[in-house]
Amino acid sequence: METLLIIFQIMLAILIVLIVLVNVTKGSEYGAVFRGAEAIFGGAGPTSFLNKVTMLLVILFFLNSILLTKISTAKHRIIVPEGAPTKPTKEKTIPTPLPVPPKEIPIPPQNK
Numbered sequence: 001m002e003t004l005l006i007i008f009q010i011m012l013a014i015l016i017v018l019i020v021l022v023n024v025t026k027g028s029e030y031g032a033v034f035r036g037a038e039a040i041f042g043g044a045g046p047t048s049f050l051n052k053v054t055m056l057l058v059i060l061f062f063l064n065s066i067l068l069t070k071i072s073t074a075k076h077r078i079i080v081p082e083g084a085p086t087k088p089t090k091e092k093t094i095p096t097p098l099p100v101p102p103k104e105i106p107i108p109p110q111n112k
Contacts, residue, residue, distance in 0.1 A: 002075075005068050012061045019057060023050045 002068070002071050005064060005071070009061070009064050009068060012057055012064065016054065016057045016061060019050060019054050023054065
């Protein structure tokens with residue numbers, strides 16, 4: 001199930017990228033290429049149709065991302081048995097002794 005959702009997520013990502021690249025705005029120079037598409041997509045041209053398709057793909061991408069996150073967190077959840085203590089018990093720790101400084105610090109001989 002998770003593998004299919006990951007493949008679906010990748011396909012959605014590729015489709016979103018392609019739709020956004022093909023999407024034509026009013027000020028675009030490539031708009032003349034898609035003028036014949038007005039008969040197919042209606043009077044508004046392909047922009048309205050492509051905007052709706054883009055929005056649908058983005059919503060599907062978002063919902064699929066949430067679903068994949070829920071599946072992943074449920075898969076990697078740590079299960080604690082009922083009889084196990086919830087808080088770790090404090091064990092007595094033995095303090096490590098600190099080094100004792102020497103009583104007298106030796107001074108090296110001075111050469112004159």
